Amino acid sequence: MISFEHVSKRYPGGVAAVQDVSFQLAPGEMVFLTGHSGAGKSTLLRLILMLERPSRGLVLVDGRNLGKTPSRLAPQVRRRIGMIFQDHKLLGDKSVFDNVALPLLIAGMRYTDIRKRVRAALDKVGLLGKEKSWPPTLSGGEQQRVGIARAIVGMPPILLADEPTGNLDPDLSRDLFRLFRQLNQQGVTVLIASHDLALIRGMGQRVLVLSHGRLVDDIPGQDVGRART
Amino acid sequence: MTVRDLRRGARAWARRQLYSFFSSLGTLLSHRLGTLMTVLVLGIAMLLPLGLYVTLQNLRGLDLQQEDWGTISVFLRPEAGREEALALAAQVVETRSAQVATVSPEEGMADFAEVSGFGQAMSLFDENPLPWVLLVTPQVAEGGDLEAEVTALSDWLGGQESVDLVQADFKWLQRLARLLALGDAFVTVLTGLFSLAVVVVVANTIRLDVANRSHEIEVLHLVGASNGFIRQPFLYLGFWYGLLGALLALALLAACMMYLAGPLARLLEAYGNRFEASGPGGTGVAIVLVCGGLLGLLGAWLAVQRYLRQFRLADQGRDP
Numbered sequence: 318m319i320s321f322e323h324v325s326k327r328y329p330g331g332v333a334a335v336q337d338v339s340f341q342l343a344p345g346e347m348v349f350l351t352g353h354s355g356a357g358k359s360t361l362l363r364l365i366l367m368l369e370r371p372s373r374g375l376v377l378v379d380g381r382n383l384g385k386t387p388s389r390l391a392p393q394v395r396r397r398i399g400m401i402f403q404d405h406k407l408l409g410d411k412s413v414f415d416n417v418a419l420p421l422l423i424a425g426m427r428y429t430d431i432r433k434r435v436r437a438a439l440d441k442v443g444l445l446g447k448e449k450s451w452p453p454t455l456s457g458g459e460q461q462r463v464g465i466a467r468a469i470v471g472m473p474p475i476l477l478a479d480e481p482t483g484n485l486d487p488d489l490s491r492d493l494f495r496l497f498r499q500l501n502q503q504g505v506t507v508l509i510a511s512h513d514l515a516l517i518r519g520m521g522q523r524v525l526v527l528s529h530g531r532l533v534d535d536i537p538g539q540d541v542g543r544a545r546t
Numbered sequence: 547m548t549v550r551d552l553r554r555g556a557r558a559w560a561r562r563q564l565y566s567f568f569s570s571l572g573t574l575l576s577h578r579l580g581t582l583m584t585v586l587v588l589g590i591a592m593l594l595p596l597g598l599y600v601t602l603q604n605l606r607g608l609d610l611q612q613e614d615w616g617t618i619s620v621f622l623r624p625e626a627g628r629e630e631a632l633a634l635a636a637q638v639v640e641t642r643s644a645q646v647a648t649v650s651p652e653e654g655m656a657d658f659a660e661v662s663g664f665g666q667a668m669s670l671f672d673e674n675p676l677p678w679v680l681l682v683t684p685q686v687a688e689g690g691d692l693e694a695e696v697t698a699l700s701d702w703l704g705g706q707e708s709v710d711l712v713q714a715d716f717k718w719l720q721r722l723a724r725l726l727a728l729g730d731a732f733v734t735v736l737t738g739l740f741s742l743a744v745v746v747v748v749a750n751t752i753r754l755d756v757a758n759r760s761h762e763i764e765v766l767h768l769v770g771a772s773n774g775f776i777r778q779p780f781l782y783l784g785f786w787y788g789l790l791g792a793l794l795a796l797a798l799l800a801a802c803m804m805y806l807a808g809p810l811a812r813l814l815e816a817y818g819n820r821f822e823a824s825g826p827g828g829t830g831v832a833i834v835l836v837c838g839g840l841l842g843l844l845g846a847w848l849a850v851q852r853y854l855r856q857f858r859l860a861d862q863g864r865d866p
Contacts (some may be wrong), residue, residue: 396770406765422565423556423771467769
């Protein structure tokens with residue numbers, strides 16, 4: 318589903334954010350991406366979202382070579398990926414419903430279908446009663462779940478999350494990871510960047526470890542509980 | 547791609563347009579004061595060339611009422627009588643294909659008495675001092691050179707034996723025509739300049755709006771909106787600004803005309819002229835509205851395009 322082959326990303330000025338990274342994600346897999354801050358986790362996700370282009374190597378998503386995909390097709394790539402951000406990236410002047418509906422509006426879906434889909438997505442994240450609220454009036458955990466509802470409302474085959482539990486307490490974080498696991502069990506390929514090692518260990522899923530832009534470890538799910546991470 | 551795919555794509559496109567349409571209206575209404583000020587500036591900017599244009603059109607209307615300005619007055623020698631007058635008239639009609647009206651001394655006296663109010667004084671003359679007069683109006687084809695025709699005809703008439711004096715009011719006509727031509731050029735220049743002003747004002751307003759909504763635009767980008775989708779509401783917004791500005795300009799024009807019509811009519815009445823101010827007309831109104839909207843659209847497009855180009859830079863940074 319996602320495949321990196323000797324990918325490097327160098328920013329203008331010579332800083333190498335990602336160096337010679339290779340890995341593959343099979344469809345329906347759930348993988349954690351970890352490493353200290355600045356290790357290149359966000360850059361890796363941005364490469365998948367076509368917010369950056371690789372300086373070297375091949376990034377394949379859904380069979381498409383992103384390095385060779387023209388910018389004007391980037392929206393098509395992004396519509397097949399649900400992305401969850403640490404700072405939620407919600408629109409404060411639009412209701413929860415409108416925020417979640419955004420990807421469907423962009424797709425030009427019929428309003429009655431949008432209503433159904435949005436309510437289903439909000440139901441899945443446990444926020445069905447909050448559709449008329451404004452995001453700034455919600456708690457951090459609720460805002461994050463609105464972000465997840467927006468990411469899954471278009472039923473994308475891939476879900477990316479960048480430090481989704483960054484501002485949440487451990488209980489909420491665990492709930493959130495369980496939600497990701499549920500979505501994954503429904504067939505969505507999930508890649509979560511997080512440095513919450515205790516939580517990751519508890520999940521028993523494959524873990525990729527980045528350090529200074531290099532992939533230093535790739536731990537299979539069954540070994541995660543006793544890995545040295 | 548099947549017909550069904552195309553149809554579905556068209557429906558999706560229409561729904562996106564509808565969304566942008568209402569989204570832009572929402573923006574206009576949520577910033578009422580800003581909208582009002584922008585529209586006011588646009589309206590005044592459009593009013594200036596429009597007002598001058600309508601003024602010129604009205605002047606040209608006056609000109610048309612005086613279409614005998616190209617007419618040449620030919621005064622015959624006092625000793626020339628009816629026969630000479632009619633002979634010359636026939637000759638002019640035949641050889642120069644011009645329209646000729648003959649005025650006998652008696653008719654001339656009657657006219658003069660009526661117009662000047664010196665009727666009593668005229669009766670003091672023993673005999674009628676007025677000569678026979680021919681009023682010769684050259685026939686000029688549409689777009690033909692009236693000046694050359696009048697000059698040639700005047701020269702020819704001046705050379706005739708029975709003619710005493712040839713008088714052409716042509717200079718007046720010429721001056722007015724040249725003034726109107728200058729006015730036309732002025733309107734063209736003003737229209738160009740103020741169109742530019744409209745585009746710049748709209749572009750600047752939209753640019754601020756875009757900057758205020760940069761977070762929203764970023765989020766839209768992230769969830770897969772195309773540049774077209776992001777651009778659309780701003781284009782509608784620019785169109786509304788231009789259209790509302792044009793509407794305001796027309797309303798101001800109507801108000802100005804109503805205010806000026808009374809004094810103007812009284813002034814022209816003093817010159818013995820009946821005058822009714824005419825507006826830009828239905829076609830004119832439609833043209834103003836469409837052009838206003840298009841100029842707004844252009845301004846918005848320029849502003850958004852510039853902003854979206856900045857965004858695309860994020861894609862760069864690839865090794866050669």
